[in-house]
Amino acid sequence: MRATDEAALRRVARRRARQDVQRRERVDVRYSVDEKQAILAEARRHNLAGAHLVGAIVMAHLDSDLALPAERAATDDLIDEYAALRTELARIGTNANQIAHRLNAGGDAHPADAAVLAEAHRLVATVRQAVTAVDTAADVAATNRRAV
Structure with a gap:
């Protein structure tokens, strides 16, 4: 699965909000055994029920928020x-923070610790700037998409 497909699915699947009243209407759909297993596996990856995943995707498409391929x-x-890029940057920032935390935790310092700590702090600052730039670019792209 491409990063774009993964990000689109996560964005759509998490957006469907609860309603004040229970949903009671049903639409029955038939799937092959393989299709059902694929749907349930994808839903499990996102910690969702299969019906929630399918419902979120269908409603996103109907709301023109998720285009068919x-x-x-x-x-x-x-x-x-x-x-997808923002997720990767966040992981880099988390790793750098873990390094900084370890080095700031005390104990016997090694001669190289100060240099590693300074580099970890620089990396965290760089990642924060990159995340801000990615967020801004994504917001502009989403705003332009809605305007079309």
């Missing part, structure tokens, strides 16, 4: 790539 625009891919 043939209807996706370049902007959709761009927004999803930004989301």
Whole structure:
């Protein structure tokens, strides 16, 4: 699965909000055994029920927020790539913070610790700037997409 597909699915699946009243209407759909297993596996990866995942995707498509593969625009891919990039940057920042925490925790310092700590702090600052730039670019892309 491409990063854009992963990000689009996560964005859509998490958006469907609870309602004040229980949903009672049903739509029955038939899947092959393989299709059902794939749906349930994907839902488990996102900690969702299979019905929630399918419902979120269908409603997002009906709300023109999730295009079918043939209807996706370049902007959709761009927004999803930004989301995937932001996730990767956040992981880098988390790792740098863990290094800094370890070095700041005390104990016997090694001669190289000060240099590593300074580099970890520089990396965290750089990642924060990159995340801010990615967020700004994603917001611009999403705003331009809605304007189309």
